[in-house]
Amino acid sequence: MDARNNEILWSTNVSNIASPNTTSAQLLTTGNLVLQDNATGTILWQSFQHPTDTFLQSMKISANRISGKKVKLTSWRTPHDPSTGDFSVSLERLSIPEAFIWRGKSQPHWRSGPWNGQIFLGIPEMTANLMFALGAEGNLNEYYWDYSKKQWSMMLSAINTECGVYGKCGCGVFASCDPKTSPICTCLRGYVPRNVEEWNKQNWSSGCVRKTPVQCESEKVIKNNSSVESVAVEDGFVKLQNTKVPDYAEWLSSIDFDCRTACLGNCSCKAYAYDVGIGCMLWSGNLIDIQRFSMGGTDLYIRVPSSELEQVDGATKHTSLNVENNLQPVKVLLRMSDKSIALEHEEPEPNTFVLPPRRNRGMPSDRYSLEHIFRNSRYPIRVAREGIEIVAKAFSTTLLTKDIPRTVLEANEKAEWRKAMNTEMKALEKNGTWEKCILYR
Template identity: 35%
Template structure:
């Protein structure tokens, strides 16, 4: 009996210990510190807290450990969202510990038993708590909460979301506590390998307005959100199209803050202040196993203040983005390679600083001289001095030891101190005059030195010609490999790449694999080097029918504008090419599931699997969101002008991606003549295209309505059905059939027969009603894309639409070539 009791007690003790461990798996208490490889995980398994190291490939401090919070499930690799000791890493995680101290604070103690970090809860707030009554719990929101229980309730002493690092998670507040004066500010990492606070930060206006600023070095604001108007921030019109988010701005006597949440809790999203000074909203795509860029500000990297540091030039179309001026080199090469350009560039040779005008005129080699820097826009805020010409302006700058550059246009402009925000010019008219950079004479090539160098090079070339031939193959391989690496880095960072025609031709194997063609040209499959050595599939479009008045510079500027448009439901433009022979190419992400028309109407084996109703409905909603972003989310409204199933592509997870947006401007408005001659496209044109009245965004709404009917039915809107008797084949115009059945409440008969009735009837009725409203004759009677999205998402109710008159006319006109010719062929063959 005694032994039985002992066994029972032992089992009970084991169960108690197990339950206690299980219950405390998300908790740090006085008796359970985090050390070594031990971590704590939130109840739902979303987030994890523990020691981690920065990716060794991007960090020079591979032996440094940090305590932080990162995504536990779905996201890979380790993506930290909060770091406690971001500026003070520890060397040994086995002997370091994150624990509850005797005073109730959560602290980090390093291997030398020294305090590295603490929550710093005041003694008043923690009074009476002690280490036994205080615990730290990681929640499924990613918030690490320090709390203690008293006799009445639970008191929150500290939480990580009140002290963000570079990441803003849903549910967190970003603002200002007006009582304590404490502000929540996001601060970028120093570089990709060092999470220490960098120079870029995002926070609310300390002056008390409702707008947010991105600030350089805590002193220079270079981007503003605009003030809150009750729905969005005035400077971020993209917010109107992001229906996956719920936004809220609160301002009262206690404080002002902004917060956001997700309509679907299963979505993983975060906002990050990047090391390059841009803020980006990212969403995790499980199907692609990567983060998808939703939006970014500022749109252009070169608009970030001092993004390249001092004496460096920013060039959006090149890789790398930043390059040092002639006569300069990176001040900190290690940081520069990791994306931290804040230290800028330093001179190869220090200035002599001539003090007489005679030296300025003679340009003695032992003194300073000037080098013309072409194609670079001068910095802002110059100092102006009196000068009768370029020679006097040069002398004035040379005699001023703090003058580092000058230019002479209508007057003499000089720049003192560090040269910041230099940008490569995109227009011939950009800037004022030529920028002359001050250098040591040793770094400025003179005519005599050029002649000497030329003679020396000629002799050396004769001696090394054999060796050069031997090395040629190796050098070509190295250049190609380096160019491939630059392309891979640019594609990984999301920069728009200016490709050479030879590179695109090689990537597409001389345009051998054609994916298809359309109104704007033919599309070919290609492969470009991707991250980690793996090739990335791309789709290359050869543009045809471009405007005759469009020059190379204008083409590049227009393409760069298209390249700044990012949305989860728009095909991503990765780069472009403007060849010397007049070739114009666009490089897009490759969509493995092809276009919607192949999925709906294709006869191949790949199209044998019928799209389910759920997939179709999500494709319709996604395409609508993409169009809404083009209409309202961009700074200028973009009318697609050619919405049809062929221009809606599907990625690996069947997410809809609208393609060919923005190309109407490249081709010109007269390209509507092209559309009307392409088989099948005329069925999507709004009546105003044919009548010749000005076309608005409502033309896209009409086209979308036609596409939506095809998604429902799984067939082209106009088709022929075998008839009986003398009439033979008969014409059937599906939009008219659909409009009548919607009016009669018989939408079930409109569903694709291949689905065998398996569909959500509420969604089916909603989709059919929305489609019939979209194809109304008058623009005023059609909804906007914003209303279309809201209706498809079930946010607003949809009434029964009338039958458009034009559909009746279209169906009754037996001579209409779009379907009557096809029917006559069917009749003759039968």
């Protein structure tokens, strides 16, 4: 209130107060200004639910699915004018929440990438428990308290390169933006510029389009001598590492679901990604606002037709193994060469990988035996089984008596070993342990 003019400059605008004499305002140590009913202890109003341009540690940016009400940040008009500016920050895409900076009411200016419960995937440098402020120019800046200077110092900005602006590569349709390359915008593998002339002038507004349609359920006829064999051709995927995944992700509720299978099973699926905190993310529309990072981010798998995978990529490692798609009806066999089954002198079949010989294949190493432990321990050890639970005792007995297959052929005869091998292969694929390439004759 301006006491000289008896004019109210600002008010909490709370109308459900029983008596003005029973209320008090208090600034908490968190920075939250609260209006409280002293009689009941009820908080009638708090500044954390009506933020301006600053986000503190204990604040919450939220959105109500039912009412549509949002708690959001709003920028100042200028660095010196605290009236409402052109930019705001709100939480969107509530199935997989993301933070957006908006210019005006509806134009996206920047987005954070999906929230995985710990960080936003599109902010690799993000740290917790700091302060954020939305600048008048539309950038979200992160600050830390500098004890030596006794002031807040800026740590990083959300938009720190051209690629940080939403849809820099022509709304980012099927293109990725990498600030380390020149030009910064590149069509995804399997896509070409919609307008080559504009693209060469670094006008990326029209984006990219698919070069060859995906195969989905199409068939490829292969002539083998006089016979004709019909073989289903699957589309494949190329991996884009360290990315801010596209906008409009679709979430699969089961984190154990096979993301690749789900995407292949839907002809409209353009890409998929997996994050342990989120689960499967699929994209069936345009791939918008993809950004490449030097580190962090997520692996994004782009769907491409098999013909695209047949092209030799000079960046592909020759020691890699492709299990993403089947280009031709050839048999791929991992054969164990072992003297005990006399395979080491046999000529390998075409497209057969032979593992190096090992006489003790399938046999546990001596270092796992109790005798080895007793002989090599620096301190006396006594291993007793009478004090452990029945379940643990049964498990230890199983380890000592388990029949371990000596070859892949033996392992394939038992359902539990086939399941174990499939589980391991899926884990290797999901974790990106191997680079995948095409298997040629």
